[in-house]
Structures are given as structure tokens and as C-alpha cells.
Amino acid sequence: MHLPPLDVAVYPVVTMSHGRHGSRSMRRSSAVSSSSSSSTGSNHTATGSPDFSSIQGVIRSVFRSSRITVQQVERLYGRLHQVYLARLTDGSALVLKCSPTYNTRLLRHEKNGIETERTTLETLREYTQIPVSQVIKYDSQGGVLRSPFLLTSYIPGRRLSELSAHLSASERKNIDRTLGTYMRSLTALSATQFGMTHRVFAKKGSSSWRDAFLSLLESVLRDAEDMVVTVPYDSIRYYVQQHSQLLDEVTEPRLVALHACDPHNVLIDEQTKQVTGLVGFSNVIWGDPLMGGGVADGSDAFFEGYGECPSRSAAVKARQLMYATYRATVQLVSHHYRPHLDIDEMEARRSLTYALNELAKI
Known part of the structure; x- marks a missing residue:
């Protein structure tokens, strides 16, 4: 890109x-939510957080494959945004970063956080050797989630x-x-x-x-x-x-x-x-x-x-x-x-x- x-x-x-x-x-870091999380068929739970099925839907949509299966979803620490670690059945893992929940009040400088992260990660990967995630997908419209999200590679540690x-x-x-x-x-x-x-x-x-x-x-x-x-x-x-x-x-x-x-x-x-x-x-x-x-x-x-x-x-x-x-x-x-x-x-x-x-x- x-x-x-x-x-x-x-x-x-x-x-x-x-x-x-x-x-x-x-x-x-926050608590873990497993693949047994309830799925209502909607993109978000009542609190505005993506459910398990919608996260799997995002990943399948990005890679254009219905064969990709998410085995587990873990909620990671996120000071402001919603951050999830999705572990796939093939052993790989991806990180999904979503907009804050709908009832979260943002300061003025926080309103473009996901876009800022995307451009920063791309810049650092192109011009430096700093170990940062690779951007897999950035969607300003939200797509499956109906809100902006960023999908990146997972860094262990x-x-x-x-x-x-x-x-x-x-x-x-x-x-x-x-x-x-x-x-x-x-x-x-x-x-x-x-x-x-x-x-x-x-x-x-x-x-x-x-x-x-x-x-x-x-x-x-x-x-x-x-x-x-x-x-x-x-x-x-x-x-x-x-x-x-x-x-x-x-x-x-x-x-x-x-x-x-x-x-x-x-x-x-x-x-x-x-x-x-x-x-x-x-x-x-x-x-x-x-x-x-x-x-x-x-x-x-x-x-x-x-x-x-x-x-x-x-x-x-x-x-x-x-x-x-x-x-x-x-x-x-x-x-x-x-x-x-x-x-x-x-x-x-x-x-x-x-x-x-x-x-x-x-």
C-alpha cells in the first residue's frame, strides 16, 4: 500500500x-474471551464490542477464504481501543484493533487513532528496522464491523x-x-x-x-x-x-x-x-x-x-x-x-x- x-x-x-x-x-493486559463466546449473528455485542463470529468474518473477508477458522479470540490490553488477538487453527495469529466502544468519550486528539497507527506502522516498516506489526488491512469504513478497524500481524512477547x-x-x-x-x-x-x-x-x-x-x-x-x-x-x-x-x-x-x-x-x-x-x-x-x-x-x-x-x-x-x-x-x-x-x-x-x-x- x-x-x-x-x-x-x-x-x-x-x-x-x-x-x-x-x-x-x-x-x-485484560481478560481472555474464548471461541465459546456467544454469537448473536450481529457485528457487535450490546456493549459495542465485536463478537467472535464477526471477528472471524473480518478475517475471512480480508483473506477472501471461508476455510480460515479462528480457534480462539483473546482480549488484549487496550488503553482506549478494543484490541483482540485471534489465533487461527493453522497456528498463526492476527491482531484486530477496533474503534473504542460507542459510549467511550474521546479527547479531540484521539479521534484519528486507528488511522494514525496504520500510517505510522507503514512508515516505520518502510524506513526503519524497528520491530512493529505489519498492516494486513485497514478499513476506515469498518466493513464487517461497521466501524474503523486495523488488522495486523502478531508480535509474540x-x-x-x-x-x-x-x-x-x-x-x-x-x-x-x-x-x-x-x-x-x-x-x-x-x-x-x-x-x-x-x-x-x-x-x-x-x-x-x-x-x-x-x-x-x-x-x-x-x-x-x-x-x-x-x-x-x-x-x-x-x-x-x-x-x-x-x-x-x-x-x-x-x-x-x-x-x-x-x-x-x-x-x-x-x-x-x-x-x-x-x-x-x-x-x-x-x-x-x-x-x-x-x-x-x-x-x-x-x-x-x-x-x-x-x-x-x-x-x-x-x-x-x-x-x-x-x-x-x-x-x-x-x-x-x-x-x-x-x-x-x-x-x-x-x-x-x-x-x-x-x-x-x-
């Missing part, structure tokens, strides 16, 4: 600041969030070093515009990182206002605007996957303790690599893999604090939109307060 017209180039990694204001490990407590210091360093190498490859990709992936690929991105970032921040603040979430709106807007000219130092749009190094998005071989793949590319933008996953709270081993230790200039620190402000605000708003997520609201508020106080000192 050819990507939409977009100038993508590979460049050396840029210098960034080393900070420690990132989000932490989230939840473990257990989530880092499940294994982290059982890793030795040496094993964890090797994993961090590998992640640093992958993030160097990812952020070396450059486009011609800044902003959210679906807009950049449609040639509707921004010409400056300042405009793109301020738009992202304002978007989540409006989400907060819609739900009457208590956050210091005036302080956030004031201090970020006060330092926003420093965003103009970012002149090359780089690929930034905000959650690429989150423990629940890193897959590990249980025997060798090596990274087998990365998942979770629904929140990806073209912007400042300093904002990317793993960079904000990377270990020494991470930056060994990344290739250089970032500078600590005041200007770069200010950018880092603006991104910490954005991440904390997104966490707070997400918590109010979807309280069932295990987001630590108090920690997010502490992170937001710290970032704003530090911005006030610069």
Missing part, C-alpha cells in the same frame, strides 16, 4: 534535553509492565539501551510539516512547531473545559505562551511517538529478556523529538542506545517543561473522561504543578 504523498527523510538525531517528567507504567519486577539490573539496562536505539531511528524520520499525523499526511499540518504544539495544548484544554475539569487554565496558557518563542528552535518535524516506550507498549521475550516489538502507535505526531516516548525520563542506558546525552540549556529545559505540562494535562483530562483507567490523578497534578512552577522560574 502506498502512503499518501509525504516527503519523509532520514536525518541524524537532534540534540535534546534529558528530563524526568514522563508518565509511568499503566495497567496489565509479554509486556514489559508484566515482567519489569522480575528483571535483573543488567536485563533492564539492555532493554533500555535497545529502546534508545529504536527511538533514535524513529526520531530520525522527518516530514515537511508539523502536527498530528493524519493532518500531516493530508498536507494540512502546520509550518511551525510553535503553532502545532499550541494547537495540541489548546485542544486538550478545551477538552477539559467541556468536562469542567479543575485545572489552572490561566496559568497553563500564560506560562506556555510566555516561553512559546523557544519552540521556534525546532525547525525540522521529526516523528514523535508519545507512548512508544511505555512499559505496556514494549514486548519482551520471556526467555531471552530481549525486546521483540513495540506496539501502541495511535498517539504519534511530527514535532520535537524531546517530546517523544522514553526521552523525558530515559535512563543512562537509554541514552547510550540513543547515541548522545542531550544538552541541559535553559531553552531546552523550558521546552521540556512545556511538554511535561501538556502530558500532565492530558493525564488529568483522560482521568475525568475515563475514570476506569488507572491514572494517578494526584501524581498528574503534582507533575503539572512542578512543571508550571519551574517554568515560572525561567
Whole structure:
């Protein structure tokens, strides 16, 4: 499949600041639903989730074969989207990622997550050696499921969030070093515009990182206002605007996957303790690599893999604090939109307060 017209180039990694204001490990994977799940003949259950027969229907439709039989369907961890692992009778496996259930409230930046993941996976497979899934099928209309879905190859492995407590210091360093190498490859990709992936690929991105970032921040603040979430709106807007000219130092749009190094998005071989793949590319933008996953709270081993230790200039620190402000605000708003997520609201508020106080000192 050819990507939409977009100038993508590979460049050396840029210098960034080393900070420690990132989000932490989230939840473990969800429960399993077997092939004995009830089938009503419809595409969705009462809660909006695809049933077993509709998942098998999608796979048979994609491969145009009625002989393909799904043996088991397992519900995987999905922070927002519905994710299923379909094991076939021939021993192969596929991953089906569907739109959130109909009663899930989305933030503005989340509404094109499946399209973003599709374009990101295709880009990474074409231009990097990062182990990610192969896109088998993307359907923006939903087809059999009547909603957008993405069908990809399956990457074996257990989530880092499940294994982290059982890793030795040496094993964890090797994993961090590998992640640093992958993030160097990812952020070396450059486009011609800044902003959210679906807009950049449609040639509707921004010409400056300042405009793109301020738009992202304002978007989540409006989400907060819609739900009457208590956050210091005036302080956030004031201090970020006060330092926003420093965003103009970012002149090359780089690929930034905000959650690429989150423990629940890193897959590990249980025997060798090596990274087998990365998942979770629904929140990806073209912007400042300093904002990317793993960079904000990377270990020494991470930056060994990344290739250089970032500078600590005041200007770069200010950018880092603006991104910490954005991440904390997104966490707070997400918590109010979807309280069932295990987001630590108090920690997010502490992170937001710290970032704003530090911005006030610069």
C-alpha cells in the first residue's frame, strides 16, 4: 500500500534535553474471551464490542477464504481501543484493533487513532528496522464491523509492565539501551510539516512547531473545559505562551511517538529478556523529538542506545517543561473522561504543578 504523498527523510538525531517528567507504567493486559463466546449473528455485542463470529468474518473477508477458522479470540490490553488477538487453527495469529466502544468519550486528539497507527506502522516498516506489526488491512469504513478497524500481524512477547519486577539490573539496562536505539531511528524520520499525523499526511499540518504544539495544548484544554475539569487554565496558557518563542528552535518535524516506550507498549521475550516489538502507535505526531516516548525520563542506558546525552540549556529545559505540562494535562483530562483507567490523578497534578512552577522560574 502506498502512503499518501509525504516527503519523509532520514536525518541524524537532534540534540535534546534529558528530563524526568514522563508518565509511568499503566495497567496489565485484560481478560481472555474464548471461541465459546456467544454469537448473536450481529457485528457487535450490546456493549459495542465485536463478537467472535464477526471477528472471524473480518478475517475471512480480508483473506477472501471461508476455510480460515479462528480457534480462539483473546482480549488484549487496550488503553482506549478494543484490541483482540485471534489465533487461527493453522497456528498463526492476527491482531484486530477496533474503534473504542460507542459510549467511550474521546479527547479531540484521539479521534484519528486507528488511522494514525496504520500510517505510522507503514512508515516505520518502510524506513526503519524497528520491530512493529505489519498492516494486513485497514478499513476506515469498518466493513464487517461497521466501524474503523486495523488488522495486523502478531508480535509474540509479554509486556514489559508484566515482567519489569522480575528483571535483573543488567536485563533492564539492555532493554533500555535497545529502546534508545529504536527511538533514535524513529526520531530520525522527518516530514515537511508539523502536527498530528493524519493532518500531516493530508498536507494540512502546520509550518511551525510553535503553532502545532499550541494547537495540541489548546485542544486538550478545551477538552477539559467541556468536562469542567479543575485545572489552572490561566496559568497553563500564560506560562506556555510566555516561553512559546523557544519552540521556534525546532525547525525540522521529526516523528514523535508519545507512548512508544511505555512499559505496556514494549514486548519482551520471556526467555531471552530481549525486546521483540513495540506496539501502541495511535498517539504519534511530527514535532520535537524531546517530546517523544522514553526521552523525558530515559535512563543512562537509554541514552547510550540513543547515541548522545542531550544538552541541559535553559531553552531546552523550558521546552521540556512545556511538554511535561501538556502530558500532565492530558493525564488529568483522560482521568475525568475515563475514570476506569488507572491514572494517578494526584501524581498528574503534582507533575503539572512542578512543571508550571519551574517554568515560572525561567
